[in-house]
Amino acid sequence: MSTPAHDQPTDVPAAPDAPDVPAPAPADPLSRERTHLASSRAALRAMREDVESLDIRDVTANWVNAEVLARQIEERIKALADLSDTPLFFGRLDYLHAPGADQAEGAYGERFYIGRRHVHDHDGDPMVIDWRAPVSQPFYRASKKDPMDIALRRRFGYTRGDITAYEDEHLSDPAEAARTSKLLQQEIERPRVGPMRDIVATIQPEQDEIVRSGLGGTVCVQGGPGTGKTAVGLHRVAYLLYAHRERLARTGTLVIGPNRSFLHYIEQVLPALGELTVQQATVDDLVSRGVDIRGTDDAPAAVIKGDARMAEVLHRAVQAHVTLPTEPVVVVRGSRRWRVPAYELQDIVRELLDRGIRYGAAREALPQRIAHAVLVQMERSGEAPDDRVQDSVARNAAVKAAVKQVWPPVDPAKLVLRLLTDADFLAEHAAGILDEEEQKTIVWAKPVRSVKAARWSAADAVLIDETTDLVQRTHSLGHVVLDEAQDLSPMQYRAVGRRCTTGSATVLGDLAQGTTPWATRSWDEALSHLGKSDGVIEELTAGFRVPTDVITYASRLLPHIAPGLAPVASVRENPGFFALRPVTETAEVVAACEELLRNEGSTGLIAADARVPALAEALTAAGIGFLAPGEETTADTRLTLVPASLAKGLEYDYVVLDEPQAVVDGEPDERTGLRRLYVALTRAVSGLIVTHTAPLPPQLT
Numbered sequence: 271m272s273t274p275a276h277d278q279p280t281d282v283p284a285a286p287d288a289p290d291v292p293a294p295a296p297a298d299p300l301s302r303e304r305t306h307l308a309s310s311r312a313a314l315r316a317m318r319e320d321v322e323s324l325d326i327r328d329v330t331a332n333w334v335n336a337e338v339l340a341r342q343i344e345e346r347i348k349a350l351a352d353l354s355d356t357p358l359f360f361g362r363l364d365y366l367h368a369p370g371a372d373q374a375e376g377a378y379g380e381r382f383y384i385g386r387r388h389v390h391d392h393d394g395d396p397m398v399i400d401w402r403a404p405v406s407q408p409f410y411r412a413s414k415k416d417p418m419d420i421a422l423r424r425r426f427g428y429t430r431g432d433i434t435a436y437e438d439e440h441l442s443d444p445a446e447a448a449r450t451s452k453l454l455q456q457e458i459e460r461p462r463v464g465p466m467r468d469i470v471a472t473i474q475p476e477q478d479e480i481v482r483s484g485l486g487g488t489v490c491v492q493g494g495p496g497t498g499k500t501a502v503g504l505h506r507v508a509y510l511l512y513a514h515r516e517r518l519a520r521t522g523t524l525v526i527g528p529n530r531s532f533l534h535y536i537e538q539v540l541p542a543l544g545e546l547t548v549q550q551a552t553v554d555d556l557v558s559r560g561v562d563i564r565g566t567d568d569a570p571a572a573v574i575k576g577d578a579r580m581a582e583v584l585h586r587a588v589q590a591h592v593t594l595p596t597e598p599v600v601v602v603r604g605s606r607r608w609r610v611p612a613y614e615l616q617d618i619v620r621e622l623l624d625r626g627i628r629y630g631a632a633r634e635a636l637p638q639r640i641a642h643a644v645l646v647q648m649e650r651s652g653e654a655p656d657d658r659v660q661d662s663v664a665r666n667a668a669v670k671a672a673v674k675q676v677w678p679p680v681d682p683a684k685l686v687l688r689l690l691t692d693a694d695f696l697a698e699h700a701a702g703i704l705d706e707e708e709q710k711t712i713v714w715a716k717p718v719r720s721v722k723a724a725r726w727s728a729a730d731a732v733l734i735d736e737t738t739d740l741v742q743r744t745h746s747l748g749h750v751v752l753d754e755a756q757d758l759s760p761m762q763y764r765a766v767g768r769r770c771t772t773g774s775a776t777v778l779g780d781l782a783q784g785t786t787p788w789a790t791r792s793w794d795e796a797l798s799h800l801g802k803s804d805g806v807i808e809e810l811t812a813g814f815r816v817p818t819d820v821i822t823y824a825s826r827l828l829p830h831i832a833p834g835l836a837p838v839a840s841v842r843e844n845p846g847f848f849a850l851r852p853v854t855e856t857a858e859v860v861a862a863c864e865e866l867l868r869n870e871g872s873t874g875l876i877a878a879d880a881r882v883p884a885l886a887e888a889l890t891a892a893g894i895g896f897l898a899p900g901e902e903t904t905a906d907t908r909l910t911l912v913p914a915s916l917a918k919g920l921e922y923d924y925v926v927l928d929e930p931q932a933v934v935d936g937e938p939d940e941r942t943g944l945r946r947l948y949v950a951l952t953r954a955v956s957g958l959i960v961t962h963t964a965p966l967p968p969q970l971t
Contacts, residue, residue: 817846
């Protein structure tokens with residue numbers, strides 16, 4: 271903490287253009303900042319009370335509008351909640367010159383307090399500026415080299431929501447040297463208990479550029495462990511909702527994570543920033559609507575089903591339902607008979623096929639096209655039919671019968687079931703795409719009587735989702751965040767891409783952490799499958815979360831799992847705690863957990879999935895309570911037992927990693943196993959103990 275003599279008091283604006291007027295001598299800066307915090311909290315309470323007191327009984331035209339308005343008011347009340355243990359503002363900017371009114375939410379003299387949400391007083395003057403506002407940007411990007419018209423940047427230190435320290439940088443003062451912020455380092459390294467928290471106080475310049483990138487473009491972020499890519503993606507959503515709220519309120523936003531544990535871990539970040547409308551789901555959630563996923567595939571079958579070539583197989587199978595008509599259509603209206611010959615019907619069908627529109631849309635258009643052909647004949651005979659006549663002809667029994675024969679309805683699940691159970695049907699539509707061995711790999715060994723009786727796998731559900739989109743367009747959202755994207759198959763990328771065909775995406779991942787046999791090989795390829803080939807690829811290489819000694823050790827695996835990928839460079843001053851411990855029995859693993867639990871914060875015990883039951887039994891016998899991944903830690907229970915397969919994306923202050931070789935052996939191939947091990951090694955924020963009975967994998971030694 272510093273209290274420089276030329277720091278301006280909180281209640282008196284800086285006056286760089288009036289050097290003749292001496293600034294009042296500062297009293298107690300910390301007390302003044304605490305006073306402003308108390309006033310800001312009071313103003314936020316008043317804002318919330320104003321919303322709570324709204325009476326909408328006389329301003330709504332009907333009950334539907336009343337329900338919508340009531341829901342909006344309820345969401346607004348929630349967004350204005352004051353979290354007592356969360357700083358209302360975390361920084362302050364003193365500008366050299368007052369920013370223009372078009373650049374700011376409002377001006378509080380030349381001083382702006384930067385926080386999680388906008389707060390104003392009873393006159394409407396801002397007391398806290400939203401971190402997403404343009405005037406807040408220098409808090410993240412200003413430097414001694416480019417001060418961005420900032421005289422003073424002040425960071426605040428908090429303890430349970432109360433200001434306890436501050437730290438100043440006089441960015442426009444050439445006499446003051448640039449230095450690393452200790453408060454910033456402390457906030458980054460602060461122990462955590464509970465789910466993931468926001469990083470609005472610690473966003474770095476390279477992260478801020480991604481967060482504030484526009485809505486129109488797709489951004490792909492390659493980031494190693496601890497680079498903050500997940501937080502960047504979530505904060506980008508919050509920023510886009512701030513900058514394009516009306517548009518995204520209409521089109522919707524979605525965050526996609528790898529599993530439910532991960533989504534539970536991150537679910538409080540956006541609400542803490544006042545954003546309550548963002549939906550969260552896994553890829554399985556998106557594609558399994560109406561499909562009961564009860565089965566699993568072995569790796570070879572899953573790889574083929576996830577291959578992008580399957581999209582063409584499905585397209586062929588759907589289009590094969592269309593047959594060219596061989597008989598005319600005769601429409602009887604009163605005493606007249608109107609005949610559309612087979613050759614003209616064939617031309618109509620060919621034109622619809624050539625247009626490449628979806629199967630269902632073309633099927634809906636066909637009766638209208640046939641009816642139009644009839645109306646042309648009517649007009650030639652001297653009649654003057656209108657749209658009502660055309661609609662009537664389109665509903666004629668003869669026309670409906672012809673459409674049913676030529677362009678029958680397609681049930682996506684039934685189609686996929688036939689492909690997977692009828693070898694001849696699959697061979698017909700996979701010819702030249704999948705070889706015979708690949709076809710045999712995905713055909714089910716036993717016949718299935720019905721769609722409901724089928725034991726669909728996750729990969730099967732994606733195929734059904736693809737087929738559904740071939741029949742009827744999938745609804746597109748305004749923006750989608752896809753986290754841990756490196757584990758998706760090409761067909762899964764296509765499923766996600768369908769949810770943002772008219773919107774944009776933020777893709778987050780690390781090629782080195784791909785732990786599926788079909789893991790992403792390059793981000794260019796992934797963006798292509800997503801339908802966003804023009805997406806921009808950004809790379810985060812500065813590690814803020816993983817200690818230096820830990821990331822250095824884990825990076826020994828990179829040449830074996832992701833050759834050419836730059837290792838993460840930890841920027842933390844604290845190297846962290848790291849130890850390798852040979853053990854002879856499970857009790858020693860439990861002892862390592864007890865040792866780490868003496869520290870403040872959370873502890874994770876990560877182990878190969880097969881070893882989790884034995885470790886759970888040992889912890890229980892020792893009287894140590896533990897949680898499953900995704901369950902919220904408490905002051906009394908701070909240990910989480912984590913199967914290696916669920917560790918991705920999670921962080922703990924301290925980690926015990928049990929038996930690295932068992933983690934490798936638990937995967938179908940060595941490279942996937944080493945990638946799984948890389949993930950497990952990089953979950954610790956402050957310290958890591960690796961316990962092992964078997965020799966360590968040679969790639970680590």
